[in-house]
Amino acid sequence: MLKIKDLYAGLEGKDILQGINLEVKAGEVHAIMGPNGSGKSTLASVIAGKEEFDVTRGYITFENQDISELDPEERAHKGIFLSFQYPVEIPGVSVTNFIKTAINETRKSKKLDNMPAAEMLKMIKEKADMLEIDRKFLSRSLNEGFSGGEKKRNEIFQLAMLEPKLAILDETDSGLDIDALKVVANGVNKLRSEDNAIVVITHYQRLLDHIVPDFVHVLMNGKIVKSGTKELAYELEEKGYDWIKEELV
Amino acid sequence: MSFKDKLLSSYIALEDYLEFDSPLHDVRSNAIKIFEEKGFPTKKEEDWKYTSLNSLLKPDYSVFSNKEKHVELQDVRKYFLHEIDTYKLVFVDGVYSSFLSETTHDTLDVCLMSAAMNKSKYKPVIEAYFNKVAKSDSLTALNTAFTKEGAYIHIPAHKEVEKPIEIINFSTGNEAAMFLQPRNLIVVGENAHVQIIERHQSLSSNAVLTNSVTEIFAEKRAYVDYYKIQNDVETASLIDNTYISQERDTVCRVHTFSFGGNLVRNNLNYYQNGEHCDSTLKGITILKGKQHVDHNTLVHHKSPNCESHQDYKGLYGESSIGVFNGKILVDKDAQKIDAYQQNDNILIDDKATINAKPQLEIFADDVKCSHGCTIGQFDEDALFYLRSRGIGIKEARALLMYAFANTVLESVKIPELKVRINKLIANKIGVSLGFEH
Numbered sequence: 001m002l003k004i005k006d007l008y009a010g011l012e013g014k015d016i017l018q019g020i021n022l023e024v025k026a027g028e029v030h031a032i033m034g035p036n037g038s039g040k041s042t043l044a045s046v047i048a049g050k051e052e053f054d055v056t057r058g059y060i061t062f063e064n065q066d067i068s069e070l071d072p073e074e075r076a077h078k079g080i081f082l083s084f085q086y087p088v089e090i091p092g093v094s095v096t097n098f099i100k101t102a103i104n105e106t107r108k109s110k111k112l113d114n115m116p117a118a119e120m121l122k123m124i125k126e127k128a129d130m131l132e133i134d135r136k137f138l139s140r141s142l143n144e145g146f147s148g149g150e151k152k153r154n155e156i157f158q159l160a161m162l163e164p165k166l167a168i169l170d171e172t173d174s175g176l177d178i179d180a181l182k183v184v185a186n187g188v189n190k191l192r193s194e195d196n197a198i199v200v201i202t203h204y205q206r207l208l209d210h211i212v213p214d215f216v217h218v219l220m221n222g223k224i225v226k227s228g229t230k231e232l233a234y235e236l237e238e239k240g241y242d243w244i245k246e247e248l249v
Numbered sequence: 250m251s252f253k254d255k256l257l258s259s260y261i262a263l264e265d266y267l268e269f270d271s272p273l274h275d276v277r278s279n280a281i282k283i284f285e286e287k288g289f290p291t292k293k294e295e296d297w298k299y300t301s302l303n304s305l306l307k308p309d310y311s312v313f314s315n316k317e318k319h320v321e322l323q324d325v326r327k328y329f330l331h332e333i334d335t336y337k338l339v340f341v342d343g344v345y346s347s348f349l350s351e352t353t354h355d356t357l358d359v360c361l362m363s364a365a366m367n368k369s370k371y372k373p374v375i376e377a378y379f380n381k382v383a384k385s386d387s388l389t390a391l392n393t394a395f396t397k398e399g400a401y402i403h404i405p406a407h408k409e410v411e412k413p414i415e416i417i418n419f420s421t422g423n424e425a426a427m428f429l430q431p432r433n434l435i436v437v438g439e440n441a442h443v444q445i446i447e448r449h450q451s452l453s454s455n456a457v458l459t460n461s462v463t464e465i466f467a468e469k470r471a472y473v474d475y476y477k478i479q480n481d482v483e484t485a486s487l488i489d490n491t492y493i494s495q496e497r498d499t500v501c502r503v504h505t506f507s508f509g510g511n512l513v514r515n516n517l518n519y520y521q522n523g524e525h526c527d528s529t530l531k532g533i534t535i536l537k538g539k540q541h542v543d544h545n546t547l548v549h550h551k552s553p554n555c556e557s558h559q560d561y562k563g564l565y566g567e568s569s570i571g572v573f574n575g576k577i578l579v580d581k582d583a584q585k586i587d588a589y590q591q592n593d594n595i596l597i598d599d600k601a602t603i604n605a606k607p608q609l610e611i612f613a614d615d616v617k618c619s620h621g622c623t624i625g626q627f628d629e630d631a632l633f634y635l636r637s638r639g640i641g642i643k644e645a646r647a648l649l650m651y652a653f654a655n656t657v658l659e660s661v662k663i664p665e666l667k668v669r670i671n672k673l674i675a676n677k678i679g680v681s682l683g684f685e686h
Contacts, residue, residue: 048633052629071636072633073636073637077639092653092654092655093648093652098648101644102639105639109641
């Protein structure tokens with residue numbers, strides 16, 4: 001589904017990602033772990049198409065199509081979704097109006113008519129219930145004054161509404177208490193299927209107890225330096241990252 | 250003959266119709282002297298630095314409408330907020346239209362300036378309030394000299410007016426170029442409540458210049474909620490001079506929606522005469538083409554323990570020009586006041602301009618005054634966030650503009666008006682957002 005080949009990318013002439021290779025197949029869950037500043041969020045942003053990052057080498061394909069030159073909205077239309085580490089506050093637009101616009105814009109790109117209002121409402125209710133989101137919450141301005149946990153829950157609500165093929169969860173666990181974490185993880189797990197894939201970016205193994213990965217990768221200094229199965233995550237939790245550094249030397 | 254000379258000779262013609270023994274006659278003749286002396290303001294004056302009236306003064310305006318033109322309800326219906334649920338004072342080319350108006354009521358005076366000035370019943374009110382808060386700058390004085398018609402609204406004490414009052418000034422293009430000077434006097438009695446919507450609308454593409462003066466007096470504990478809708482055609486210009494005099498424990502709110510017209514200048518002045526006054530001034534300005542809107546506000550804190558809240562937002566496209574000049578004046582005795590001013594602007598295109606100038610003059614030592622002014626383009630992170638959800642760049646920009654303007658609407662207290670303005674904003678921004686408003 002997603003192939004990243006020898007990817008170098010960065011800001012203002014300085015590469016943060018230094019030769020990333022990664023393949024994610026349909027039905028898989030990958031976890032990317034690594035210390036602060038290793039390039040995890042940059043990787044997520046580059047896959048989603050944030051324009052301030054320049055790709056200097058390598059390429060990204062999604063379903064066998066090179067997406068390196070596509071706009072963020074075109075990538076979203078193809079089924080790529082990024083759950084933000086820091087969702088942006090947008091006063092003046094309600095969560096509901098935002099998600100309606102997003103869904104209908106995506107449908108428009110596929111030459112489909114707007115989703116009928118009744119169907120939309122039913123879907124909103126269903127997904128909000130699944131994530132234990134209060135209906136009042138949906139009429140509030142997008143992310144404005146939301147707690148850290150509410151913001152993350154709102155990201156997963158959008159994920160559930162948009163039903164992407166590839167979901168990238170960037171530090172979705174930060175700001176969540178253990179109960180909220182379970183609700184969110186449960187929501188993500190309900191979306192798992194043979195046809196879609198998930199990339200979980202996290203510092204801690206905690207989230208991976210609930211969203212169990214098939215593969216774990218360690219990102220350091222812009223490179224994937226070690227890959228393994230879920231056991232690697234436990235090892236990292238226990239021993240930190242220093243032993244990998246030593247191993248590399 | 251310059252427009253100024255034309256006005257001066259028109260005044261002499263007008264005087265023939267006036268009663269010389271009326272006390273108002275002195276007010277008028279003093280006013281015309283001020284205008285004669287000062288003339289129209291120029292860019293040399295600090296308050297007019299960014300706005301020139303030169304091009305507006307060129308057409309050969311008719312000062313009095315010579316012919317009357319009938320306007321059909323079906324042609325102007327869309328400009329009314331509601332057909333039944335509002336009182337209406339409608340003027341066509343400066344003349345009252347009883348046909349389009351709706352003033353049926355028993356307990357409040359919603360009528361005409363001309364009637365109020367000529368009937369003895371209204372004399373005490375006119376003498377007590379007329380021209381008492383208006384400044385004596387040249388444009389206000391010009392209006393005062395020519396005072397002939399406008400809205401006269403007197404809400405008696407403890408009366409809560411159940412429907413909003415609409416004041417609508419239509420111009421039909423009957424004359425090649427028309428100069429209009431409506432004069433409104435609004436007196437809101439003790440503990441009375443009123444909501445007013447004011448609109449100026451040209452029905453043709455002939456030139457119109459309106460120099461409007463509105464005086465509002467809020468007696469103690471009164472509540473005044475005032476909305477100005479400025480969405481006129483591109484050949485119509487407006488100079489709006491509004492003066493608000495607040496007694497103790499009053500709330501006066503003015504929302505100004507500036508979406509259209511050629512040149513609009515808003516002179517909005519508040520005077521807090523008693524303690525615990527609350528003044529709110531909010532505005533949304535959305536311009537394109539070569540439109541020019543200038544907001545000139547004054548809040549004069551004359552008494553202690555009062556508040557003022559200003560929040561103006563502007564979106565400037567193409568080569569439009571915006572001006573925000575907000576002055577807060579705090580007298581020595583006006584301790585413990587809380588004055589807040591915020592002015593946020595987004596320049597959509599490279600050629601658009603905003604001139605923003607906050608002015609704070611504080612003579613008291615125990616006050617809370619804050620002001621902020623931002624001029625920016627779009628927040629790139631917000632754009633990326635929207636785009637990553639599949640919203641195209643054009644729609645994402647539109648959504649951000651809509652969101653930016655929309656926050657001012659939260660304080661609009663007439664639900665129907667809120668919906669109407671909301672649609673106007675979406676329409677001005679020019680993109681269907683795929684959701685109901």
